[in-house]
Amino acid sequence: MLKTNGLTKKYGAFTALNALDLEIKEGDIFCLLGANGAGKSTTINLFLNFIEPTSGSATINGIDVTKHPLETKQILSYIPENLMLYPNLTGLENLDFFCGLGGKNYAKAELGVLLEQSGLQIDFINKRVQNYSKGMRQKVGIALARAREAKVLLLDEPTSGLDPKASNEFSELLLEMKAKGVATLMATHDLFRAKDTGTHIGIMKEGVLVEKFESKDVNFQDLEKLYLKHMHN
């Protein structure tokens, strides 16, 4: 579903991402771990065509994201670290607007159900987003991914700053989507969440994917040791 071949991004002499080869299949949750500046967000930005690669390619469902960005964006949903919505619109209005942009039209009641299923309290559905916590906004993001029937989820540290309960709810929602065959690429600092939710884990350092394995092959302690080893080297 998601694939990169020698994907490289350079800013002058600085290499933000170096020859990344990656493949994420349907139902996979690939968690990218790494320090700040390791290249995690760069990878996601390249898939979103927010930036163009220096060399190599990234494809979604076999379609090159640089050549056909609008087509690939039709099947993905993106949730950044801090999902910012329009504060003067309600959660429901935000969802309605973004669904409309993706060509999905739902009745208000259906959107309300989607928000509720994504964990947003009913009382807040028709309140303006300026009153929402970060966790609530992330839930609107999940509702959007569901509404858009996204085949691919690109998540850039989506649980950063969330309280444990909200993070746990978020993980459950990801697993629900995984069961529906959604391929997920998640950049995160949260080792526990990566082990608990991810099917595959990659560790990045200075733009290079230095480790790649299935999460079932390691326990949490081993993962932590491996991560720290790379960070200290």
Place this chain on the structure above:
Amino acid sequence: MKTYILIAKKEIKIALREKLVLALSSIILVLLGISLFTGVISYQQQQKAITKAQDEKRKEWLEQGDKHPHIAAHFGTFIFKPKTVLSLFDFGLDTYTGTSVYLEAHYQHQFMFRPAQDHNSMIRFGELSSALVLQILMPLLIIFLAYASFTKEKERGTLRLLNSQGVTLTSIAWGKIMAYFIILLTILTPFILGILLLSYWLKTPDTITDLRMRIGLLGTTYMAYIFLFVVLSVLVSIKSSVSRNALLTLLTCWILFTIIIPKTMANFGEGLYPLPSMKIYKEGILKDKENGLDGKTPKAVRIAKLEKELLKKYKVDSVQQLPFNFEGVSMQAGEEYGDKVYDVHWGRLLNIFNKQNKLGSYVSLFNPYMALRNISMGLSATDLSASVDFQKKVENYRRIFIKKMNNDMAQNSNYGEFYEYSVGLDMWESVEDFKYKTPSIYSTLKKYVLEFVSLFSWIILLILLLNYITRKTKLNNG
């Protein structure tokens, strides 16, 4: 198209929920209402005063009693400049060009009673006309409405989310432009309806030509100007990294367009093509009338030459033997020579005005505000050319009126007979009342080709630039 509409609907919804936009829109609407109201009051008062004064002067003329036609020519009459109905929208130069002129033999008097003379020094900052609100304050509302259109999305992070839905920056930009344009049209709708109703209610069909076409063109031109500022504001917002920078850039453009460039150009034009003072101008005319345009043919020589020519033509020895009153003919000849002198001096003055105006027109290519200001005055018939046209027609009327008096004197009175000869009501009635009609819209449009080219070019350039930039811009920083 669906994407534009969705974005536009969202923008309108947000704008309606933002108090600043509502407050600014209300202020503009109130100012437009006040300016329209004061415009109507001023128009009605002036129109009433002009009609009353014109009627009184006509009555005075008709009831002046029997007298010698040349005395009547000096008794003279007043002509009052009628207000055009569109002057309630754009006062233009009406405040400065005078409202009435005294017509008599031998002299081309200057226009009197400039409204600006009766106002305090604040008039220097311009009166609050609806045109001023739309030309200067409306762009400010647009700037406040749209300066953060993209920067806010960048700062909030919503632009990335929007773009990740497969929406191009170009679509986002046009959706926003559509929204702001709809908001502004909504604000302007009551005003436009008001103008239309007033134009038909107050119209003076004998004065202004092509009223419907003028209103239509005024509306279209102002819409183009508003659209231009919306696109400019959105474009600056796209190129700015933060809202503060966008606001500063746009306010700088606004100050340049509406204050610095027009004032600088006015001073520059005056410096480059200086006008003579009124004293020098009048003295020049007087001197040329006295000494002749060549400086060596004084009035006495000209009269003597005319006398000699006529005596020879009619083969007589004295003016008393001529089949007409030589005094009447010589007066008319003097009048015509005076007209010739006046035309030379007035032509020079007009030439300077035209050069100054042409410079303004060229500068308007770089300044859409100046382009709109000139077009608006032209279509409202309150510009310099309308004033000049009125002056020409008044002068032409004066010449016909004086010629009638002189011809009557030449044909019907005897040489040396002055107080003995008189005419009465029949003669006064034969001098028709002055009726004024503005130049046609086509002759107005011809004068403002550069201004129309300016607005059109600005719009095309901004659209091309917007499309180019939105296609090239990546969201790595947004």
